[in-house]
Amino acid sequence: MNDLTAAVLAGGRSSRFGADKALALLDGQTLLNRVCASLQACSKRLLVAPPGRYDAPGWHPVPDTRPGEGPLAGLEAALGAAPPGWVALAGVDLPDLTPAYWQALLEARTPETLSVQALDASGRPQPLAALYHTALLPRVTGLLDSGERRLRLAASRESTVLVSGLPGLRNVNTPADLQQ
């Protein structure tokens, strides 16, 4: 994962969780630490979050370009702060991700690819645990400027490779999601 930039998004409101879910514990580790651990081998590591909210040694703090505007805006900040190339984008609320998960996405790239996403158990792409190329930045900025906020539109279908059968996509939105 040498040529990969990691970007963890942790600027959400956790309104369904009821407390800051980045700091919630699972098996004695915060959700933030768990997702960061899955990407620790990346050469550059970015934490997109409100300045000063978290202490994450080894992770470079990146402020949101459009604070509070959601994950697509978080991706814009990440792509803008990354060197040209591939970015692994991860929500802080995906505590079961592993280095093997990211390796499988990296291996699925083709020369035309601008995004690699895994299909979850219900067959839907998971855009918050996915690879994006920095060449997508103008498209993402254009979408945001036009009022679009859906992260799944960040890359076109034609430029996206989908990978099925990967474990690790539990998404923690409520306290009950932690008990599964």
Ligand SMILES: Nc1nc2c(ncn2[C@@H]2O[C@H](COP(=O)(O)OP(=O)(O)OP(=O)(O)O)[C@@H](O)[C@H]2O)c(=O)[nH]1
């Ligand atoms: N940097 C950044 N991250 C965000 C932003 N909005 C959401 N996120 C992150 O995106 C991921 C998915 O967020 P959600 O679970 O959909 O939203 P949330 O706001 O954290 O939680 P809810 O209030 O319950 O919807 C989480 O890791 C959030 O921290 C944002 O505006 N900026």
Ligand SMILES: [Mg+2]
């Ligand atoms: Mg979520």
